[in-house]
Amino acid sequence: MQIKDRLRRLKNCPPFIFSEITDVTVYYPGYTNKAVTFSYDDGLKLDAQLVSLFNEYGIKATFNLMGNSIPTNTSDLAGYVAMYEGHEVANHSMTHPDMSKANVTLEAATNDIVRGRDAISAAFGNKFNTSKWGFVWPYSKPGRGDIAQLEQNIKDAGAVYIRPVSTTNSFDLPTDWFLWEPTCKDAYLKDGSNYDYMTPLTNAFIADNTEGLRLLYIWGHAADLATKKYGAGYSELEAVLTKLTGGGVNIWSATNMEIYDYVNAANAIQISADGTRVENNSDIDVYASLNGQNVIIPAHGYSAL
Ligand SMILES: [Zn+2]
Known part of the structure; x- marks a missing residue:
């Protein structure tokens, strides 16, 4: 002109x-309305096989570390930190206490979470932001009278989201980041009686044509995959990753x-x-x-x- x-x-x-x-x-990103995220707990060395599998498929995940599972030996620590490269590490407390127990005081619970945060920070340096991190309840969100104060203490310590173990079987985004319930566990529940399970929900997610931002959020433990404790092992996870990254499927993978x-x-x-x-x-x-x-x-x- x-x-x-x-x-x-x-x-x-x-x-x-x-x-x-x-x-x-x-x-x-990628002009898709579908995203997938994974969340794996405890930070044991067994995560190595899981991280390798995610890396093979270009899938990102969040690993929720117990402070006590972080190696103290310098050379082991270097390998441990390197293992999680490209993924998110989040806080799963220091010692994994059962915070539903009456003898775990508000102060003790808060301290255990803060110690977990500080242990991850000491190990991961600037790869972990002490004023902006994720938290996963040990066991599950505790039913206790002072839960509101405990959650407030966790927020004050820098958490921006909290994940429980309860699941939704849904692809909706959370309405409350401090109760960010996953879609499903990676494997059957113990009784095997429902579909709280990654394979049928992954199929449903790929077929889903609901408008708006959708999320498939899967959680689990590397140890359970290794032993097929809840019915699904690495071969089933690999089949899910193949579907999520397959041709004709546009799903954003993110921590x-x-x-x-x-x-x-x-x-x-x-x-x-x-x-x-x-x-x-x-x-x-x-x-x-x-x-x-x-x-x-x-x-x-x-x-x-
Ligand atoms: Zn745990």
């Missing part, structure tokens, strides 16, 4: 230089924290007052469609049509 034409256009029709944005659809960050960024985008821009005040690029046109709304920037 010639300069004079552009000036004429500006003069004749301000402020409608850009099209009005009437339809914003937010996606995950728990990456999901947390991305969803918060996506939820915060806003259409400008004049309706011509979509603004992103977060630190993360957000994928979206504006009036049917795919755009990446840059971090601390905006997109227009």
Whole structure:
């Protein structure tokens, strides 16, 4: 366009230089509305086989470490830290106490969680942010009279999300990050009587055509996969990973924290007052469609049509 034409256009029709944005659809990276995340507990050396499998498929996961499971020997520690490279490490307390027990005081429970945080920080350095981390309850979310205060203490210590063991069988995003229930465990429950299980739910997730951001969230223990304690082993996990990364399937793989960050960024985008821009005040690029046109709304920037 010639300069004079552009000036004429500006003069004749301000402020409608850009099209009005009437339809914003937010996606995950890759313009998909489906994401998958995994969460594995306890941080034992058995995680090595699991991490290798995830790495083979380019899948990211979150590993919830017990402070006590972190090696103290310097050379073992180096290998342990290197093993989790590319994945998230989160806090699963120091000693895995049963916080539903009356003899675990509020102070003791809080201290155990803070010690877990500090042990991970000491081992992982700047790969772990002490003021922004995930927490997984040892055993399960405890039923105790002071649970609200305990959760507040965990938040005050830097947690931004908490995962229990209860599951939803659903692909909805959480409404409360401090009760971020997974879709399912990786294997059958002990009684084998329901479908709280990764294979049928992965099939359902791939077939799901609900609009909006969807999430398949699977949790488990490497030790249970190794022994098939709950019915599923590594071969079944590998079959699930094959489906999630297969041809014709577009699913974003992310750690728990990456999901947390991305969803918060996506939820915060806003259409400008004049309706011509979509603004992103977060630190993360957000994928979206504006009036049917795919755009990446840059971090601390905006997109227009
Ligand atoms: Zn555990």
